[in-house]
Amino acid sequence: MNSDVPILRTKGLGRRFGGLVALAGVDLTLPAGRTLGVIGPNGAGKSTLVNLISGHLKPSTGSVVIDGMDLTGARPWRIAHAGVGRTFQIVKPFRGLTVADNVAVAAMFGPAAVRSPARARREAAEVLDRVGLGGKDALSPAELSVADARRLELAKALALRPRLLLLDEVLAGLRPAEIDPALRLIDELKNDGLTLLIIEHVVRAISAISDEILVLHHGRVLTQGPPERVLSDERVIEAYLGRRYTRKNRS
Ligand SMILES: Nc1ncnc2c1ncn2[C@@H]1O[C@H](COP(=O)(O)OP(=O)(O)OP(=O)(O)O)[C@@H](O)[C@H]1O
Ligand SMILES: [Mg+2]
Structure with a gap:
């Protein structure tokens, strides 16, 4: 493994379902050992992104490169074997x-x-x-x-002992008291050196564990950056967080 090579890179990644564009033009670089949080409204394309990376869906456009290997359109078992x-x-x-x-x-x-x-x-x-x-x-x-x-x-x-782990709403359905132990476990995984891509609707949780947050909206990247910056971005508040969140966090 060459540590200069990102563990995951997508270029122009997209997927159509008939006339519906579920994801379009997603460029993503995830260096080894980092945690990327992915947020966005229902139907924004978050699960589609994970399915395209894991090989459970084939891309309509673009590429998926894992640890320097072009695995665009590869079967799920091959991608699992790549870690x-x-x-x-x-x-x-x-x-x-x-x-x-x-x-x-x-x-x-x-x-x-x-x-x-x-x-x-x-x-x-x-x-x-x-x-x-x-x-x-x-x-x-x-x-x-x-x-x-x-x-x-x-x-x-x-x-599977993965090196890159894609988590699609693993905290959904947990009671508030169960979220902190789950976050501690995710922290341990990070400390073990795992690279994580985490989809999550609990904003407090995702901002605590992510190095960067990517926001999807209508299948496109609205913005990406450090949690504080992304969560105070007016466009993100408008598209996803809503005014209730803003009031609570600014007061
Ligand atoms: N297999 C499929 N066939 C047709 N349309 C699909 C399929 N999978 C997803 N879509 C559509 O693509 C869009 C993106 O869906 P996706 O599941 O990626 O959203 P999401 O961001 O994960 O939403 P949620 O927060 O509700 O899980 C939605 O409009 C959805 O209805
Ligand atoms: Mg989803």
Whole structure:
């Protein structure tokens, strides 16, 4: 790995669905070890951006370069093997497997390719502890609360041992008291050297963990920069944050 090469670079990235332009002309450079927060109104194109990077959608325009390798349009497994993990906004567990086996399967088939099932299970137990699901390993995913189902998504992504982790609203559905422990976990991941791209609607959370914030609006980049600057930008307040947020934070 060459540390001068950004772990993620997109150029002119875009995606159309029929006549709808979901994303257009997104240029993004994410150096290794940094955390980029992505915010924007519903339908702004945030999940589409993640899906294009992870290979779950093919771009209509532009390129995706991961760690110097052009992986534009590559299949998800290839992108996972390049070190990219992700969570889904709509959780996608294997419903026939226990919580522990969901994570063990990820450990076995990800880039880390843990060959022995026993070792994959041990790794799964460690990851489950880390995300706060210790003790729930034998449950079926259907028995999990909304918040725990999101923790399972995160555990599956971490079991791949990614270098770049794309998190699509992992804090959604958490109670206020659960947000701080989740932020501490994300901080630990940053300290471990992981590069993160995080989509989040909880503005307090995203500004606490992001080095920079990118704002999407109607599929385009409205602005990108340090959290304080972006969150006080009049265009961002107008398009996304609204006046209630401004009043609360200025008083
Ligand atoms: N598979 C698809 N087929 C057709 N339209 C789609 C598809 N996926 C997304 N879109 C549309 O593309 C636009 C961007 O959607 P996207 O899911 O990326 O938004 P988002 O910013 O993640 O929104 P949210 O905050 O609600 O999750 C929306 O208008 C959406 O309806
Ligand atoms: Mg979304």
